[in-house]
Amino acid sequence: MNFTVHVDAGSADGRPLAVRTLVLTGELDHRSAPQLQRALEDAYAERCRHLIIDVTGLGFCDSTGISVFLGARRALASSQGNVTLAGLNQRIERIFRLTGLDQAFSTYPTADEARAAILAT
């Protein structure tokens, strides 16, 4: 299964949004993690402070993927930003619970709910 990162980065008028959403699909592992890392580095370079990572379509995540999620959390914490996860399915929730990631990130059922929560603060 291929891995894709879809980036929702700008508003309709082309201005960058304070909240960027990365929609992940497929399998996040040793081979595909660098692709997510590049998308994250683009977001940091454009001074994005709040990232929503939508994992609804993520079928697999290993410890390489977990390292990338934790790296994003660390990178944005240093600029008073944060990473929010949305749409954890049963498989992803299990691995996140085992590794403590469910406690390290705010999680929401959908990216829309995550966005509303960030914009309300």
Place this chain on the structure above:
Amino acid sequence: MYGSGRTFAYWPITDDLSALRGLVQSYGRRAGLAGVRLQDLVLAVNEAAANVLDHALGEGHVQAWHDDRFVTVEVRDRLGELVPSHADAGDPGVGTLRGRGLWLMRQLCDEVMITRDTGGSAVRLRQALGDSPMPG
């Protein structure tokens, strides 16, 4: 030493871990594993093979066998830097980015054992068949 189980399997480790996961998944299902316990074994094998890619020059292979009680998957490298005590690795916690593979394998499998001989190191992952309790 591998002759005690039925249906022996052998796969080389490449950087295509997705393909390896598919092979382990099929093997485990045929042996009688299902659901979360099968998913957990597949993830554990993935972690051990990813360690071979990251820490053992990517050179190694995977062997699997099973009997009526256990599915056993052994992930072997040729470098031999893993030693038995590495199997006791603790939870690095979310403040640490890397190095949770072996700890995670222990949460996922009923048994994790590391052996080393002149040919290299091996991580042996074992999942019980039947009505065994959830690990961790």
